[in-house]
Amino acid sequence: MSIRVALNHLTHYKYAHPVQLGPQVIRLRPAPHSRTPILSYSLKINPEPHFLNWQQDPQGNYQARVVFPEKIKEFRVEVDLIADMAVVNPFDFFLDEEAKQCPFHYDSILDHELAPYLKKLEPGDMLTELLGQVDRTKRGTIDYLIDLNNLIYHRINYSVRMEPGVQTPEETLERGVGSCRDTAWLMVQVLRHLGMAARFVSGYLVQIAPDIKPVDGPVGAKEDFTDLHAWAEVFLPGAGWIGLDATSGLVTGEGHIPLAATPEPASAAPITGKSEPVETDFEFDMSLQRIEDRPRTTKPYSDAVWKRIFELGDKVEERLEAGDVRLTMGGEPTFNSAVDMESPEWNTAALSEEKTELANRLLLRLRDKWAPGAMLH
Numbered sequence: 001m002s003i004r005v006a007l008n009h010l011t012h013y014k015y016a017h018p019v020q021l022g023p024q025v026i027r028l029r030p031a032p033h034s035r036t037p038i039l040s041y042s043l044k045i046n047p048e049p050h051f052l053n054w055q056q057d058p059q060g061n062y063q064a065r066v067v068f069p070e071k072i073k074e075f076r077v078e079v080d081l082i083a084d085m086a087v088v089n090p091f092d093f094f095l096d097e098e099a100k101q102c103p104f105h106y107d108s109i110l111d112h113e114l115a116p117y118l119k120k121l122e123p124g125d126m127l128t129e130l131l132g133q134v135d136r137t138k139r140g141t142i143d144y145l146i147d148l149n150n151l152i153y154h155r156i157n158y159s160v161r162m163e164p165g166v167q168t169p170e171e172t173l174e175r176g177v178g179s180c181r182d183t184a185w186l187m188v189q190v191l192r193h194l195g196m197a198a199r200f201v202s203g204y205l206v207q208i209a210p211d212i213k214p215v216d217g218p219v220g221a222k223e224d225f226t227d228l229h230a231w232a233e234v235f236l237p238g239a240g241w242i243g244l245d246a247t248s249g250l251v252t253g254e255g256h257i258p259l260a261a262t263p264e265p266a267s268a269a270p271i272t273g274k275s276e277p278v279e280t281d282f283e284f285d286m287s288l289q290r291i292e293d294r295p296r297t298t299k300p301y302s303d304a305v306w307k308r309i310f311e312l313g314d315k316v317e318e319r320l321e322a323g324d325v326r327l328t329m330g331g332e333p334t335f336n337s338a339v340d341m342e343s344p345e346w347n348t349a350a351l352s353e354e355k356t357e358l359a360n361r362l363l364l365r366l367r368d369k370w371a372p373g374a375m376l377h
Contacts, residue, residue, distance in 0.1 A: 002086035002210060004039065004292035007226055009284075009362060011271065016279040018071035024273035027202070027260040028079050029062040033241065036206075036254045037084040046076040057267070059199075061260040066273075077271065082291065083257060085208060090251040095141060096238035102144035103136060103195055110197075117197035118261040126173035130155070131193055141236065145244060146251070150288040152190065153249030154182050160241055166265040179248045180230045185265055187232040187246040197235040201243065202268040203258040205229035206288060209300035226288040228270065233261060266372065335362070 009028065026045075030038045043064055045052060051067045068075075098104055106114060123131065134148060163177035168184045169223060172178040178186070184200055191198035205228075207221035213218075231245040231252055241261070243252025260268040295301050301309070320327070335358075337346045345352035367374050 002084050002294065003290055004082060004084050005206060005224070006289045006291050007081050007083060007204060007206065008287045011077040012283040013075040014281040015073050018073045019276040019278045020071050021068050021075065022065045022274035024075070024271060025067060026064040026077060026271050027061060027268065028077070028270055029064070029259065030081070031061050031258040034258050035088050036257050037086065039082040039084055041081045044078040047072055047074065059262055061262070083206065085206065085254050088254040090253050091142065093239035093242070095236055099141055099237040102137050102141045102244065103138065104141070105195070106197070110237065114197035117199050117235065118192055119263065120192045121169065123193060124170035127169045127189065130173060133188065134194065148190065149244045149246055150249050152183065152187055152246040158186060158247055179263060183246045184230040184232050187244060191232065191234050198229065199233050199241070199261050199263055200265045200268055201233050201258050201261045202228065202230050202270065203256060206255045206257060224288045224290065226286050229256070231256060262308065
């Protein structure tokens with residue numbers, strides 16, 4: 001059973017004096033291709049008055065365009081959404097025959113349509129060295145991508161980096177450290193240099209604390225947690241866009257909620273826009289709350305819930321007895337032939353003329369013995 005969570009994301013800019021803002025573009029609504037069901041969504045903008053128009057960018061991502069007609073002293077963006085964290089199988093797809101092994105080539109139509117996602121940066125020495133470490137032996141595409149994801153995961157250490165912008169692949173490789181957006185952009189470029197269309201994705205990462213500790217492997221989140229995150233997606237014929245999170249070395253699942261997927265990182269920034277030069281205080285806060293935590297194998301009913309179930313059962317029993325309702329149980333007996341055990345109808349075939357005739361005879365005998373005058377079904 002899935003867990004439903006409420007996510008709240010607040011972004012707040014406070015200005016030293018009233019300023020005129022240019023149009024602000026907000027990319028904080030789950031993208032159409034999100035596999036995690038979003039049950040409700042709201043976006044609140046302050047202050048008033050303002051004008052808000054929902055649009056879709058060239059890649060189909062949702063974006064809110066906000067215009068303030070007057071000078072303002074603060075800019076507040078608040079997102080509330082409810083997500084159904086139903087488990088997603090990240091490998092639930094089929095590949096076209098020509099894409100089952102890597103390396104592969106896109107057909108002429110796809111090659112043309114995917115052109116923005118195949119655009120490569122000029123590789124430096126570090127990126128060239130990394131590409132040289134990739135095993136390009138022709139083999140299964142999934143194994144190929146998992147190995148590539150792990151290669152970058154083990155090569156780059158994760159860090160929280162508050163500075164704006166995205167490092168170049170060369171900078172990330174030289175430092176051996178990067179934020180999720182740096183590692184995602186490195187993965188995008190590696191995929192493109194290997195001939196695969198890739199795009200940069202920004203989104204929410206939702207991590208749910210496990211009910212029980214795993215027997216082996218990483219423990220996971222110690223408590224429910226959410227944050228802005230970034231990863232890469234690669235286009236596989238037959239499967240579509242498949243997410244690869246090189247920060248964790250995993251294929252994306254239900255915890256990855258995409259907000260914007262674009263050819264370049266700058267087009268996926270959560271909020272972009274211009275303002276007059278002004279001293280600014282920036283604050284943000286993110287929280288996650290379980291609003292429906294259904295019983296499941298790893299977290300069954302509590303004793304209190306079982307007590308209520310038994311109490312309800314007793315009340316139902318009392319009402320049935322008071323109404324003199326008598327319950328019986330039917331059955332579906334299965335019979336095999338006593339003389340012919342090898343024929344298909346007694347092993348694999350559902351019906352045959354002999355089986356139908358015997359079943360009808362049995363039905364009539366059962367009626368006459370136990371239910372004279374009954375309707376036969």
